[in-house]
Amino acid sequence: MTLFSFRLSLQRLLNQASGKLSLRTVLIASFMVQISAAVGLTGWLSFRNGQQAINDLVTQLSMEISARIDEHMRSYLAQTNLLQRMSQVAIQAGDLDIEDLSSLAPYFWHQLKASNRITSIYYGGVNGEFVGVQERQEGQTVLWLMDRTMLPRRDTYQLNSQGERLKVISTQAYDPRMRPWHRAVVRAQNRTWSPIYQFASHDYPLWGITPAVPIYSEKGLLEGVLAIDLTLEQLSQFLGELEISPSGQAFIIERSGAMVASSALESPFIMFEGKQVRPASDP
Numbered sequence: 001m002t003l004f005s006f007r008l009s010l011q012r013l014l015n016q017a018s019g020k021l022s023l024r025t026v027l028i029a030s031f032m033v034q035i036s037a038a039v040g041l042t043g044w045l046s047f048r049n050g051q052q053a054i055n056d057l058v059t060q061l062s063m064e065i066s067a068r069i070d071e072h073m074r075s076y077l078a079q080t081n082l083l084q085r086m087s088q089v090a091i092q093a094g095d096l097d098i099e100d101l102s103s104l105a106p107y108f109w110h111q112l113k114a115s116n117r118i119t120s121i122y123y124g125g126v127n128g129e130f131v132g133v134q135e136r137q138e139g140q141t142v143l144w145l146m147d148r149t150m151l152p153r154r155d156t157y158q159l160n161s162q163g164e165r166l167k168v169i170s171t172q173a174y175d176p177r178m179r180p181w182h183r184a185v186v187r188a189q190n191r192t193w194s195p196i197y198q199f200a201s202h203d204y205p206l207w208g209i210t211p212a213v214p215i216y217s218e219k220g221l222l223e224g225v226l227a228i229d230l231t232l233e234q235l236s237q238f239l240g241e242l243e244i245s246p247s248g249q250a251f252i253i254e255r256s257g258a259m260v261a262s263s264a265l266e267s268p269f270i271m272f273e274g275k276q277v278r279p280a281s282d283p
Helices: 003-017 023-092 101-114 180-188 232-240
Strands: 120-125 130-135 141-146 153-159 165-173 207-209 211-216 222-231 251-253 259-262 270-272 275-277
Touching: 023 101, 023 120, 023 211, 023 222, 023 232, 101 120, 101 130, 101 141, 180 211, 180 222, 207 232, 222 232, 232 251, 232 259
Parallel strands: none
Antiparallel strands: 120 130, 120 222, 130 141, 141 153, 153 165, 207 222, 211 222, 251 259, 270 275
């Protein structure tokens, strides 16, 4: 019922009751009803406008927070791009010799120590050779090495605080050419990102993603791949350190909807039928 029709109906009732009520009572009642209706309509409009304003504010804040998270992530990931670019330029300039894996090891070690959050840097040749340095959670720094004389056995050496090689702490069969980061570059023939996959260098399941760049010879032939590991735990930790809001959370999800990282610092995996599975985000 509209306000106009409501006033007509009310006037009709008041006219019918005018014979029983005094004119003063009828006038007071009419004015009171009209005032109440006007106040109610004003309150409803104010509530609706206030609710719209709140929704607009929430949308604006969400967009600003998303833009800030995107800016921080780009800054964080730019460090991996810079390290890879430095290594690529050093190799192309002849300052690093990929034929001499022992010369790459100390260079990677210094890069690792000078970086923030980067924990693994390595090189895998198309001939199966491999060298890399990794900083592990327990504070231990290790060297991976597999030259032509060792194929297909990769040794892991413990390094001291100066980056000097100590004893062999583990040995495993390994072929870098079969790893997702190497295959991704071979397919793309350019700088690219691997799919999310399980790393091979840990006793416990550790998942992550690897930005990688190709190294070409002067004749344009692919000689190997430079790569840097980023674990999903690292990405979640980074999101958790961002100041979002007391009750807000940040997520990174793939186009498929699968979870990559969360500021809640929860594991990006769930156990399903004895296997680790990345859950899809809420629709």
